[in-house]
Amino acid sequence: MDAALHWQETPPGVDEYLALRAAAGLSPFAREAAEQGLAGTWHAVCVRQGERLVGMGRVVGDGGCFLQIIDIAVHPDLQRRGLGRAIMQRLSDAVRERAPASVFVSLLADPPGVRLYEQFGFRPSAPGSVGMFKRFAKDSGEPR
Template sequence: MDYRLVDRLPTVEEFVAVTTAVGWADAYDRAAIPASLAASLHGVVAVEGDRVIGIGRLVGDGVIYHYLQDLAVVPERQRRGVGGAILSRLEEWIAGRASSRTFVGLFAAGESVSLYRRFGYAVHDEMPGMFRVGPYRPAAAD
């Protein structure tokens, strides 16, 4: 497999193609994708020929907080080092801008957990994560 990494965000079409291929089609409000991508800190795409086969991006404040977001590789190219290569490139970008106490977070599920563990990511009991998924409205405190 011959692919190259390009430091850029995916286009909306590339984002939709890759995330749909991995089963995330219903995870995003399509109308919100352009603004979400534009607000990213950095992106990396893996390109094979003229097709994007993998994507990854960073969100956060770019100094203290970084979140690995939407790291995905089309199923027929998974388990061939593409995801690890994208992750390495994203980590290089972070390393060039990180503070002495930078936090890098992510959500991982299923088989992707092993990829992140190889890069030193771990579940931390002392820092449990929480999240809400929209539609987002302020919640009333009880």
């Protein structure tokens, strides 16, 4: 990895978070959603090249029973250099050090990340359970 990189264990700023998500091809969020979400971070890892955010990952959850690894992103200029693996290692170390041994840690893996997450012991939940998701829209008219 590039020696000019430095690491922080704090959440990124809102603007740089949104920019890195876009650059890495992750789904977009509204600024208000990002502000609230970043405030709820249990643990974060940021990788910077100078002042520029080039990699990140976060853990969210209740800190005791359930945690979820999210926002693993590396800027395309630095992908395929082991940075995603190093981010996952630091997040895994934080969970191991801070959370109870019985904590349930989950993540949603896009196909390109499956091999990376398997290296850290993550396995598909099916058929024992099936991961599910839904995005809620305030004005969708759906029953709540």
